[in-house]
Structures are given as structure tokens and as C-alpha cells.
Amino acid sequence: DAKTTQPNSMESNEEEPVHLPCNHSTISGTDYIHWYRQLPSQGPEYVIHGLTSNVNNRMASLAIAEDRKSSTLILHRATLRDAAVYYCILRDDPYALNFGKGTSLLVTP
Amino acid sequence: GAVVSQHPSRVICKSGTSVKIECRSLDFQATTMFWYRQFPKQSLMLMATSNEGSKATYEQGVEKDKFLINHASLTLSTLTVTSAHPEDSSFYICSARTGGFTNYGYTFGSGTRLTVV
Numbered sequence: 001d002a003k004t005t006q007p008n009s010m011e012s013n014e015e016e017p018v019h020l021p022c023n024h025s026t027i028s029g030t031d032y033i034h035w036y037r038q039l040p041s042q043g044p045e046y047v048i049h050g051l052t053s054n055v056n057n058r059m060a061s062l063a064i065a066e067d068r069k070s071s072t073l074i075l076h077r078a079t080l081r082d083a084a085v086y087y088c089i090l091r092d093d094p095y096a097l098n099f100g101k102g103t104s105l106l107v108t109p
Numbered sequence: 110g111a112v113v114s115q116h117p118s119r120v121i122c123k124s125g126t127s128v129k130i131e132c133r134s135l136d137f138q139a140t141t142m143f144w145y146r147q148f149p150k151q152s153l154m155l156m157a158t159s160n161e162g163s164k165a166t167y168e169q170g171v172e173k174d175k176f177l178i179n180h181a182s183l184t185l186s187t188l189t190v191t192s193a194h195p196e197d198s199s200f201y202i203c204s205a206r207t208g209g210f211t212n213y214g215y216t217f218g219s220g221t222r223l224t225v226v
Contacts, residue, residue, distance in 0.1 A: 036215075036217075038153075041200075041220070041222070042219055042220060043113075043115070043202045043203075043204070043217035043218050043219050043220045044153070044202070044204075044217045045217065046214060046215065046216070049214075087152075094141075094206055094208075094213040095158070096143045096155045096158055096204075097143075097204070097215055098155060099145075099152045099153040099154075100152060101152050102152065
């Protein structure tokens with residue numbers, strides 16, 4: 001699997017936007033960029049995924065660089081419930097997701 | 110959306126006993142399920158991939174005789190930790206793949222906290 005690099009941790013104020021970066025310089029043309037998050041003592045949950053174009057859903061937005069070597073998950077207004085570990089994962093086939101260390105997001109009131 | 114139910118959410122067992130964890134897809138058929146293990150402050154580690162009606166494929170370093178996986182139906186996969194020891198204490202998470210080969214997603218159970226005493 002192509003490798004991703006994420007900051008270990010980030011901090012945000014409540015109700016502020018959060019930009020979570022992910023570098024994936026060895027991404028292949030068929031790799032999808034998946035984002036999952038894991039709240040404390042819970043299983044991971046799907047956030048968003050994309051291939052080339054920017055994507056929006058009710059949870060977040062995914063901005064993908066033109067060369068696809070990096071992407072950014074955008075939470076438009078962070079809430080305390082968004083405090084979690086966010087994982088950026090590349091996958092080009094429907095086999096198991098391989099999780100890296102992710103970014104631990106702390107949201108302060 | 111697709112829901113995966115995992116039970117129990119937490120279990121305490123004595124060393125040497127066996128524990129079974131169930132993972133059910135509630136509103137879809139899951140031909141493929143995955144089992145992960147997560148130690149404190151660490152990321153998820155894939156243990157095995159199970160396909161309905163066939164033997165599970167284990168990741169390197171995972172003892173297949175210790176972690177028995179059964180995927181006998183399209184909605185149920187079980188993980189049995191046999192002869193559990195304190196070092197098996199961990200957070201176990203199952204996942205099911207949804208969709209087909211080209212348009213797929215993953216849904217995760219809420220995890221099982223196993224403590225072996």
C-alpha cells in the first residue's frame with residue numbers, strides 16, 4: 001500500500017474550521033483516498049473518500065491536490081464530538097484497510 | 110446505512126479460558142469481514158480477513174489456532190480467542206465490506222474490550 005504521512009496531533013477551538021493534512025507522495029493513479037475517524041473506545045467510522053475531485057458530504061470536505069500527492073480533510077465547524085483520531089488511508093482495491101497512526105484531534109471549548 | 114453489530118462490548122475472562130466475539134451485519138450481506146486488534150495508544154492492526162464459506166486468511170504473526178475465525182453465514186462472523194492469556198487483552202474490532210468490487214465501503218463494529226485476568 002502507498003504510504004501516508006499525517007501529523008501526530010492537532011488542536012482546534014470549538015466552532016472553528018479544522019484542516020487535517022495528509023501527504024501521500026507515492027499515490028498511484030488508482031488509489032482512492034479514504035478518511036476514517038475513531039472516537040475514544042469506538043470502532044472507526046467513515047468520514048469521506050475521493051479519487052481526484054474535491055468531495056463534500058454532511059460531515060466534511062475533502063480537498064485533493066491537483067497532483068494528488070496530498071489531501072486535506074476539512075471540518076467546517078469543529079465540535080467537541082469531533083475529537084477523535086483521524087486516519088487517511090489509500091486503497092485501490094476492496095481489501096482490508098491498513099491503518100497508520102493517524103492524527104489525534106483535540107477540540108477545546 | 111450499513112450497520113455492523115459487535116458483541117459483547119466488553120468481556121473479562123480468566124486466563125486459560127476461551128472467549129467468542131460476534132460480528133453481525135444487520136441490514137446487508139457481508140461476504141468479506143475483517144478482524145482488527147488495537148492495543149492502548151496504538152493504531153488498528155489487521156489480524157485476518159474472513160470470507161463467507163471459506164477459511165480465513167491470517168496476517169503474518171497471527172496464530173490461526175489461537176484466534177479462530179468462523180464466517181459461516183453472510184451476516185455473521187465470529188472470532189474466538191482460545192486459551193486466552195493476559196497478553197491477549199486488547200480492543201478487538203470487526204469490519205465488513207459493503208458494495209461490490211468497484212464501488213465499496215467499510216463499516217466497523219463498535220469494538221470489544223477483552224480483559225484477561
